Amino acid sequence: MIEIILTRGAIIGFIFLLLGIFLFENNISAERSESEKIANYSPGDHISFLQAKFFKVNRQGQVILRDLSGGMVHTGLDQKDFVLNTFVVVSGKMDGSRKVLVEKSQSFPKIKIKIFVSIAAVFFLFWILTLNIRMQSGKLKLRE
Amino acid sequence: MPDLISHMASAYIFRNLFAKLEIIRKPFFYMFVFGVFLPDFISRGALVVFPDFFFIVQYFHTPFACFFQTLIVSSFFVKEQRCRIFLAITLGWILHDVFDAAQILIGGGYYYFFWPVYSQSVTMNLFWPHDWPYVAISALTLAWLTTGSFFTRVLKWSRFSRTR
Numbered sequence: 001m002i003e004i005i006l007t008r009g010a011i012i013g014f015i016f017l018l019l020g021i022f023l024f025e026n027n028i029s030a031e032r033s034e035s036e037k038i039a040n041y042s043p044g045d046h047i048s049f050l051q052a053k054f055f056k057v058n059r060q061g062q063v064i065l066r067d068l069s070g071g072m073v074h075t076g077l078d079q080k081d082f083v084l085n086t087f088v089v090v091s092g093k094m095d096g097s098r099k100v101l102v103e104k105s106q107s108f109p110k111i112k113i114k115i116f117v118s119i120a121a122v123f124f125l126f127w128i129l130t131l132n133i134r135m136q137s138g139k140l141k142l143r144e
Numbered sequence: 145m146p147d148l149i150s151h152m153a154s155a156y157i158f159r160n161l162f163a164k165l166e167i168i169r170k171p172f173f174y175m176f177v178f179g180v181f182l183p184d185f186i187s188r189g190a191l192v193v194f195p196d197f198f199f200i201v202q203y204f205h206t207p208f209a210c211f212f213q214t215l216i217v218s219s220f221f222v223k224e225q226r227c228r229i230f231l232a233i234t235l236g237w238i239l240h241d242v243f244d245a246a247q248i249l250i251g252g253g254y255y256y257f258f259w260p261v262y263s264q265s266v267t268m269n270l271f272w273p274h275d276w277p278y279v280a281i282s283a284l285t286l287a288w289l290t291t292g293s294f295f296t297r298v299l300k301w302s303r304f305s306r307t308r
Contacts, residue, residue: 008219009215009216009218009219009230010215010216010219010220012212012215013212013213013214013215013216013219014212014216016212017209017212017213017216020203020206020208020209020212020260021200021203023260024200024202024203024206024209024259024260025200025203027259027260027263028199028202028203028256028259028263029199029200029202029203030199032199032254033198033199048251049250049251049252049253068195068198089249089250089251090250091250091251104250105250106249106250106272106273106274107274108273108274109274110274110276110277113277114147114276115192117147117148117149117280118147118148118149118184118188120149121147121148121149121151121152121181122148122181122185124152125152125174125177125178125181128174128177129174129178132171132174133174136222137222139220139221139222139223140220140221140222141221141222141225142171142172142174142175142221142225142229143171144171
């Protein structure tokens with residue numbers, strides 16, 4: 001039974017993978033992308049998770065972020081160590097002037113180094129796989 | 145997510161600790177490492193290439209999608225290796241998801257480990273994601289410390305010092 005599933009795996013897997021995308025889009029991602037737009041919040045609303053990028057600091061020294069759709073997020077944060085486009089995640093409450101009173105925040109200043117390191121790891125993996133996989137009658141085979 | 149170097153190191157640690165498990169011994173170990181990388185290939189790759197599709201590509205990080213991706217990948221291999229490759233990749237992405245779940249994330253992040261059964265993201269809140277350099281160094285050190293050759297060297301050294 002397992003062998004049959006694995007033999008037809010490419011077709012079965014591809015069909016279910018595609019169906020899953022639509023299900024995920026309806027269940028999770030549509031709702032999630034709406035909940036991460038600052039424009040969808042009203043004064044008094046609680047923001048449980050909002051990802052944004054550092055944009056600038058206003059005259060009062062408070063941080064202004066940009067959400068993923070480009071909306072300006074005025075915050076009460078006064079951190080000076082952000083550089084342009086630093087990835088930030090915040091949660092908090094929107095006050096009467098639409099400013100987000102941040103309760104928790106996370107910043108990811110070294111994300112580019114992380115991406116670079118991860119890409120290097122991927123290249124290493126593919127190099128290893130290239131050395132250890134060969135073709136045998138139209139199928140792939142690991143060298144034993 | 146922790147960086148992929150940390151994930152790769154976690155694969156080496158796992159292999160060193162469970163060396164007798166056939167599906168993580170060579171040559172299947174390479175597919176185990178492939179499995180450790182699998183959830184991030186599309187979901188994080190798209191972050192760099194297609195940032196507008198950020199939310200939808202998180203689907204490829206779910207165990208549900210990983211299972212079917214594993215099914216597709218393993219079906220390209222010869223019949224006699226297919227089942228073991230499937231198990232090696234599966235074990236790899238399970239390890240990846242456990243490592244990812246260890247992070248502290250505001251609002252739970254984007255880790256829908258039990259989707260479509262449970263539609264909330266889940267974390268174990270053990271370390272902050274911005275601590276990834278320390279996690280990477282610790283994981284690499286632990287991977288090196290748990291290697292058989294290291295243990296053998298320590299054992300030889302202790303015997304040598306006893307005989308002197």
